[in-house]
Amino acid sequence: MIRIIALTDAGQVLGKRLQTLVPNSELHFKPKPFAETVQDFFREGDALLFICATGIVMRTLAPVIESKLQDPPVLVLDELGRFVIPLLSGHEGGANQWGSDVAKVLNAELVMTTANAYLNPVYTLGMGCERNCPLEYLESLMLEGLERVGLAPEQISGLYSIDIKADETHLIELAKKYQWPFMTYSAEALKAVEPLLSTRSDYVFNTVGVYGVAESAALLGAQRLTNASPELRLNKIKNPKATCAVARAYQI
Incomplete structure (x- = not known):
């Protein structure tokens, strides 16, 4: 509010x-x-x-x-x-x-x-999803998220997720469609940004080992791209099959 x-x-x-x-x-x-x-x-x-x-x-x-x-x-x-x-x-x-x-x-x-x-802002997109999530669920949620914070796809520096999604076909396809690099991180690596999460899901933690895939992945991606402290630009949003978050960090 x-x-x-x-x-x-x-x-x-x-x-x-x-x-x-x-x-x-x-x-x-x-x-x-x-x-x-x-x-x-x-x-x-x-x-x-x-x-x-x-x-x-x-x-x-x-x-x-x-x-x-x-x-x-x-x-x-x-x-x-x-x-x-x-x-x-x-x-x-x-x-x-x-x-x-x-x-x-x-x-x-x-x-x-x-x-x-x-300084120059760097924006990163984090996403999580059900296995074999259809592309339309991923793309529509991504576009909704970017619209909420006034960003265009070309302002995004990369798509990030957890390593168990490294072979997720439609995440890979989404990144290819928008010409983003697609990178994934281990649950252990994602824990480094845990204090910055807006919400924590015990269900997600018990399933994959982190309290939030989309936010964690976006934050860590922004941190590693800039070597600077990241922040959430868009807290996690979701639809029935996917989650999405946007992070930002600044570099000179």
Whole structure:
């Protein structure tokens, strides 16, 4: 859930506009009690978009900030919608990319303050599937996932999975169709990115030895391509026969 929080009448006008432009968003105008309400949203992991002064945001969130690996993304906008500032979790939480997306829809200026503004993103696709999964299940899910995060197939650097899928005919065919390298990793190797998973499935772990194939494979692929810390750009989505996730890491 994306929480849009406005504190002035002009901010409320902008917030209503954003609510129509940003999917899965909800506007909160002068929520009361302010600090407790906002801190609860933050603890729940909701993405926060404030239309107010940055000082108010920092003083309010300071007691609940933990780390860039755990905190949800936070953006701050001026009430006229001229500037978009990724304030917290810019890289790890995705606020930089989210801020860029918001700036584009508002025709605003993105004010980037992190080093990642000078780095190149590398995107990787992770997939898991039932044995002999039909190509149409894989391709439709992949296209849906990329559409959700505004990526095109040509922006993907490779398709990744677990080694028991190394001979999966239609994963191989999918990679060939989109001219991606197809690589697989052992369960032991995939465990290295376990702390970065958005969800953990005991069923999957008991079956293949990792808590999530798609997310783990995408994350490890991005890490090994860049030698940098990866993050999930798209948390796992699924259909009846396959799973899909997208990861991102930055390289100079």
